[in-house]
Amino acid sequence: MSDETEIKRAKGTGAKFAYEAIRDEILSLTLAPGALLDETSLADRFGMSRSPVREALIRLAGEDLVVMLANRSTIVAPIDVTSFPKYVEALDIAQRMNTRLAAELRSDADLKAIAKRQRAFEAAVKTGKHLAMSEANKQFHMAIADAGKNPYLSGFYQRLLDQGRRMLHLHFQYLERTHDGYLLTDEHADMLDAIRDRDIPRADALAHAHTRQFRDNFIGFMQENYSATMPLATPQAAE
Template identity: 75%
Template sequence: MADELEVKRIRGTGSKSVYETLRNEILALTLPPGQLLDEMTLADRFNMSRSPVREALIRLASDGLVVTLSNRSTIVAPIEVDTFPKYVEALDIAQRMNTRLAAALRSEVDLKTIAKRQKAFEAAVRTGNHLAMSEANKEFHMAIAHAGRNPYLASFYEKLLSQGQRMLHLHFEYLERTHDGYLLTDEHDLMLDAIREKNVDLADELAHAHTRQFQANFIDFMRENYTTDVSLGPLVAAK
């Protein structure tokens, strides 16, 4: 019985390691959209059996980071350019609602947590590591969501933020290369100030502007790097 439990523990540990490594590589675009993920090749790479690799791929599929094709092969999920307008529309609504609620309901403890997450984001920006930046950005916005006291909206928001991390990576790359804009830090500070002051309308306005900046720069990046005629829909309407 003890041996059986040890096998399960090792298998779980192996699957977690594969999951975390592949997740980071997918989010950092080291594994590009459309990249084939062969179980046998991955098993050889991680020096383990196919079972923990398969478990990791199933978990990545539930995150929307990999997809299984009709021939049962697995690839890194494409970045769906055609659905981007719908994605950013949902992100805008979730971002505004969670930020509004945070401004109305935040506690002093919440403010300290949000400020701490902002400092962590600024530290990540200084490293220039896009994966660290996207993870820290997500943690900042989720601290705001938790301050809003609505777990349903927070859960929806977290899913959207996770789905957008690869696009945010491209957003950071575009800003760093063109110097056209700034890396969100000023906007984060303004959002924190509005939440601290319980200024609900300003928090809403800043959250909306935050989405528009991300959207505009991602569109510019895609048009510049992939095609001269990419249709990504109009900008999210201004208030």
């Protein structure tokens, strides 16, 4: 194997490592929205050159997790609370459509995959680690989307779930303070039952209620923490 191949592999590995490390810190809110990301400091921290860090930041910008500004600086993407009603509207539609299709078209293999993801989410909840919980939550819903057999709808749904992971972490924090346990585990189990029974109306209603629960708890969190500085209106689209 040539030295050039080794160098290329090292660069690729470095960029992947930097991407995953920065992404996890953004999603878990360890890096706060709006925080400055200095390439030199990150390169020193990871023990690599600036090139793989830059490559990682470009990839994160493509996922709307960082913003690359005109002055060549990069910041963690803000959480745009003003667009939350529109986000929830889109999430509600995507969640309901994918869950309806899963109830109609699921196979026995699909049911096993959804049930496996549900167990993984329950295990993640027991760890109390929000990053693991949000990833397991996403995988559960994507198993439902896969059962719906529509790659266009599932692709749209996946992007929405990715964009909402930081808000979901705030949602988890709110539930920790206001509920005994996580209602999501019960809701997921009910959705699986409806899909197993091919009960399309119930699957649709549960998916809709699932979005409303997330919406209401997120708004509750924001009003509890930021109402003095940020006006919030309850979105009407997901009623």
